[in-house]
Amino acid sequence: MQTWKTEREENAVSLSELNGYYHAQLQLQDLANKLNELDTKKGKYLTG
Numbered sequence: 001m002q003t004w005k006t007e008r009e010e011n012a013v014s015l016s017e018l019n020g021y022y023h024a025q026l027q028l029q030d031l032a033n034k035l036n037e038l039d040t041k042k043g044k045y046l047t048g
Helices: 004-011 015-038
Strands: none
Touching: none
8 A cells, every 4th residue: 555655656756847837838928928019908918
């Protein structure tokens, strides 16, 4: 029988995957900032 700690470690996301997620979020934020700069209605480019 596995302990909760062993099970948690086996199901954890790898550091490489976390890094990829982090960099993807940075790119999305950069794109959002660029879209907002182009938009006359700041912050509403995608929402209305």
